[in-house]
Amino acid sequence: MEPVITEIVQKEIDKFANKEVYLHLETTAGAYASHFDEKFFSSGAYIRNALVQYERGKIAGSGPSYRVGLKMPIGWIYAEGITHFEVDSSGRLLLAGHDYSGKLAVCLEISLNPFE
Numbered sequence: 001m002e003p004v005i006t007e008i009v010q011k012e013i014d015k016f017a018n019k020e021v022y023l024h025l026e027t028t029a030g031a032y033a034s035h036f037d038e039k040f041f042s043s044g045a046y047i048r049n050a051l052v053q054y055e056r057g058k059i060a061g062s063g064p065s066y067r068v069g070l071k072m073p074i075g076w077i078y079a080e081g082i083t084h085f086e087v088d089s090s091g092r093l094l095l096a097g098h099d100y101s102g103k104l105a106v107c108l109e110i111s112l113n114p115f116e
Contacts, residue, residue: 001084013057
């Protein structure tokens with residue numbers, strides 16, 4: 001993955017607009033490491049292979065982290081803290097946000113095919 005280049009990411013988001021796509025969206029605030037400090041409140045959210053169609057998408061922010069919103073007819077899908085991206089060999093847009101120690105904090109992935 002490489003640091004976000006907003007122009008490239010926006011073009012990739014636009015490619016998936018108005019198509020049925022599969023989303024993977026995950027956030028974590030220490031959910032995988034909460035057993036190390038019982039006083040730390042961990043939280044997270046996870047959804048995989050949600051089949052959606054968004055009318056438009058937008059990446060916003062001034063860096064180093066960004067927000068990505070996907071506008072659907074009846075609402076929004078939103079991820080904040082995106083720092084890196086990749087278009088993989090399957091054409092999927094992979095967006096990730098890493099915290100200051102390099103750990104994954106959020107990811108939003110968009111694909112024309114289900115994630116395995």
